[in-house]
Amino acid sequence: MSSLADLPIRDDLRGLKPYGAPxxxxxxxxxxxxxxxxxxEDVARSIIESVALELRTVNRYPDREFLKLRDSLAAYLNAALVEESAAAGLPVAELTRDNIWAANGSNEILQQILQAFGGPGRSVLGFPPTYSMHPIIAAGTGTEWIPGVRDENFEISPQTAVDWVQRTNPDLVFFCAPNNPTGTPLSLETIAAAYDATDKIVVVDEAYAEFGPSGEPTALSLLEGRPRLIVSRTMSKAFAFAGARLGYLAADPAISDALRLVRLPYHLSALTQAAATAALAHAPxxxxxxxxxxxxxxxxxxxxxxxxxxxxxxxxxxxxxxxxxxxxxxxxxxxxxxxxxxxxxxxxxxxxxxxxxxxxxxxxxxxxxxxxx
Missing domain, CATH: 3.90.1150.10 (Aspartate Aminotransferase, domain 1)
Incomplete structure (x- = not known):
């Protein structure tokens, strides 16, 4: 029997370990x-009914642009933005389906981002300890992972972020807000400072955004006027949808155009679209x-x-x-x-x-x- 070491895998993957939570x-x-x-229970029944209805036409390919789902995600985020903007006294910048992209979990979102903007000869700056899949996805796409150094208590100040961006000149910057595995919040000032310090892509992974203080502005409030900023979210955590695999992002419409170049055809199944759309209809x-x-x-x-x-x-x-x-x-x-x-x-x-x-x-x-x- 052969082993992994016997296979002609890429040299840059040799010695790496896969994601391995017990x-x-x-x-x-x-x-x-x-x-x-x-x-x-009532929400589960509604989701089951939506999926059952979709099964009648599952012999056909799903909506490649998942328009209904994107409309639902935009509506959900807009409701949160209204609350955030009111609490902070900020103007509301409404999102539309053109600002939304979705995939099979936020991991696939991050993978598509790195496929489009990273790759061989390009780099992504992150700040460990952080989400363990960030460097793994970087390796899988042939993107160099640059580990920045956090401040005391796992924080990242605006100056620290800018120093690392200027020192390493990465093609992408990854933040986790709040950070996984430390739970540390990330200030909007740090995100904005990093964005202003580069002409490349800045990604804020907000998988746990709903668990922050109610009404407090998130990175969504920074999107207006920042076409290179991407905010990644998931339905796995707050929506208890980990087994359904639905991640999404909010960004300038041009970002979705870039991801269309690397996504697989019909990457979101009809059943996933139906289940997620039904769940969003019961967001409260x-x-x-x-x-x-x-x-x-x-x-x-x-x-x-x-x-x-x-x-x-x-x-x-x-x-x-x-x-x-x-x-x-x-x-x-x-x-x-x-x-x-x-x-x-x-x-x-x-x-x-x-x-x-x-x-x-x-x-x-x-x-x-x-x-x-």
């Missing part, structure tokens, strides 16, 4: 930042669980601090906490209790997703048992 069946899974709340019900998740996140942060750990500020659906003497040992101790969280390889740190109230209780009770007194 997939274990345990009673409490808090390791991959899923929304652990199930989709409401789908997002009702977000406040509960934020509450459980904050509850974990308080209790972890009481136990002597150092949780970082988080505007996501997870907590990174330091002060762990032996992360691997603690990971195993929790796993023995059928609770899985994430050991990211950051010395003396672990990450835990906010679950339901009962899941959060199980985690905190286990932490109380295993924390040395």
């Amino acid at each position: 997939e274990l069946k345990v009673r409490v899974a808090l390791n991959v930042n899923e929304n652990t709340h199930p989709i409401p 019900e789908m997002l009702a669980m977000v406040d509960d998740i934020k509450g459980q996140r904050d509850r974990m942060a308080r209790r972890l601090a009481e136990l002597g750990y150092s949780p970082y500020e988080s505007t996501s659906n997870f907590i990174l906490f330091g002060g762990v003497p032996d992360p691997h040992r603690m990971f195993e101790q929790l796993l023995e209790r059928e609770i899985i969280i994430r050991d990211l390889g950051i010395p003396n740190h672990l990450r835990v997703s906010a679950g339901t109230e009962s899941e959060t209780t199980a985690f905190l009770e286990a932490m109380d048992e295993i924390t040395p007194r």
Whole structure:
């Protein structure tokens, strides 16, 4: 039997490891930042009805431009923009379907962006520790990954961002806001400063945007007048749609024109389009669980601090906490209790997703048992 080492793969892929979050069946899974709340029953029925209707014509190719879905996504983002703009006293810049693109998860969105604007001989600047798929997707597209250095407490100041952009002159800049795996918020000033410091593409990965403070402006508010800015979002987290695989972006219409050059034909199935459009029609019900998740996140942060750990500020659906003497040992101790969280390889740190109230209780009770007194 041959091995990977025997195959004639690209030289720049040799020695790399694929994305590898553990997939274990345990009673409490808090390791991959899923929304652990199930989709409401009435919403699930509506989605099933939409998918069933679409199945009648599934012998035909889907709408290649997924117009109905793009209209729904634009309407959803516009509702958020109205709230953000009112809170900040900013003018509203309405989005249309022309500003929207979608794909099979935000990972495919990022891949298409790098296929269009990255590639061999080009580079992307990121700031680790950050979303582990950013350098993996860069490698897969032959784009050089440039690791910038964060400030204290995993933050990125405008000056730090500008210094790294000017020092490395990348073809793309990737930000994660809030950052994964640290949960650290990113200021709009940092994004704007990085954008002004380059004439290339700036991407803000806002997978966890809905878990931030209500009404606080996001990178969406910066799109007007910035044709090289891309804001990536997902339905996996706040919409509890991880298994459906629907990511999307908001940007200048020319960005979508660029991605059409690299996307595969009919890349979004008719069933995916139907399911996502139906879910968006029930956005208030789908997002009702977000406040509960934020509450459980904050509850974990308080209790972890009481136990002597150092949780970082988080505007996501997870907590990174330091002060762990032996992360691997603690990971195993929790796993023995059928609770899985994430050991990211950051010395003396672990990450835990906010679950339901009962899941959060199980985690905190286990932490109380295993924390040395």
